[in-house]
Amino acid sequence: MLAHALLAKQAGCSLIGSLLGDFVRGAPPAHYPLAWRHGIRLHRRIDRFVDTHPASACSVQRLPTELRRWARVALDVYYDHLLSRDWPRYCATPLPQFASTVYRALDEHRHALPPDLVRFADFMTARDLLAAYRDPEVIAEVLVRLAGRCRRPSTLAHTFPFLEQADAGLGGDLAQLYPATLRFARGEVAARQLRPAA
Template identity: 70%
Template sequence: MLAHALLAEQCGCSLIGNLLGDFVRGPPPQHYPAAWQNGIRLHRRIDGFVDRHAASARSVARLPAGQRRWARVALDVYYDHLLACDWARYSSLPLAQFAAGVYAALDQHGAALPPNLARFAGFMASRDLLAGYREPEVIAEVLMRMAGRVRRPNTLAAVFPDLTTARDGIALDFAQLFPATLAFARREVTARAVQPAG
């Protein structure tokens, strides 16, 4: 979530729309503002780009075979941890200030958000979760919570030690992946901004 928020800010796309991408299934709801709909679509294209990128595949391969089925879900969270830990490399705005801006934007639009995002936004702000991503124990807790919400059997609750063991290699992957993803997002926003209507 932290990476999607920063990508939205740095490529000039809707923050709310990008964050909605994890909370809306199917086509973007037509009653949402166009910017939100475009943000949802961009979020999904970013996810596809990350999944196909060689650096992401290397990160998956760094985990034990038994963890790989759920590796991309776990890495999505762990990449946020690496981003938070090395925040000044990617943003001139202090992480605490950026996080507060995200919470404020979600609160401002709370009545229009789907209930699952509205609930998570409140929890996220109350725990200052985005800034908390710097702390390993917060990441371990997030993965545990995710494991409990997934209805299928999964390995998310047990993956954190393996992520920690592979941290240096995954950090190298992320240092290549994030700038490439930002460049991709900016190209996507630019390409769609200049397309004729219709």
């Protein structure tokens, strides 16, 4: 969530559209603004880019074999932890200020958002979750919550200690992955002449 929000800002794409990417299945609804629909599609292209990047594959290999089926979900969360912890490396705007901007945007458009995103946005804002991602205990809690939402048994609730053990390596992976992903996102925006509205 944090990485997608920052990528949207730095690539010049719709913040709301980017955040909708995890909450919309299938074709983006036709009644959404064009910028939102572009943001949803960009979110999906970013996910595919990350999943096939060598640094991401390296991160998966840092985890025990029995945890790798759910590794990419766990890594998405842990990358947000690393991003928030090393925030000045990636963004000049202070994290609390950036997080507030995201919360305000979601609240401004809550009437048009799917119920699942509205509920998550309310929870995220109440907990100041984007800034709280710096806290390892919060990351462990998020992984447990995600495990509880899975329809099939998952290893997510047990993954945090192994992520923490691999912290230095994962930080190095993200230091390669984020700039590459940002270049990709900017290229996609430029190629499609996407507009950053809301």
